[in-house]
Amino acid sequence: MTPREQAAFKAGIEVAQQMALTAAVTLEVRDDARELRQQAAAAALQGFAAGLKIAFLEPPADQTRMRRVFEAISAQDGDSGTVECPECKGRLSWARDSFNGHLHGQCETDGCLRWMQ
Ligand SMILES: [Zn+2]
Structure with a gap:
């Protein structure tokens, strides 16, 4: 990838990470946030965001x-x-x-x- 393509790729990963974290927070503030299904979904989104960060954003x-x-x-x-x-x-x-x-x-x-x- 060219430096410009790398920058665009990184920006896209950061957006995906932020969207996952935003969705997780949205689940955590729902009235039914204590239900296992909502907790599992929020945890999965947080794990996805952490995985994106580790896999693509942090230096080797x-x-x-x-x-x-x-x-x-x-x-x-x-x-x-x-x-x-x-x-x-x-x-x-x-x-x-x-x-x-x-x-x-x-x-x-x-x-x-x-x-x-
Ligand atoms: Zn130390």
């Missing part, structure tokens, strides 16, 4: 770094724990929300890795 170095973190986390049992931060070798705490399945992570080092998805 970040993808590799985050993939290593997710592999280390998935090798652990339970809904929370700590792994070695791939960035600074410090302690990175993680927790999975048992309600919506979101994975939160934060390195102990100020300004280092931190995410919620």
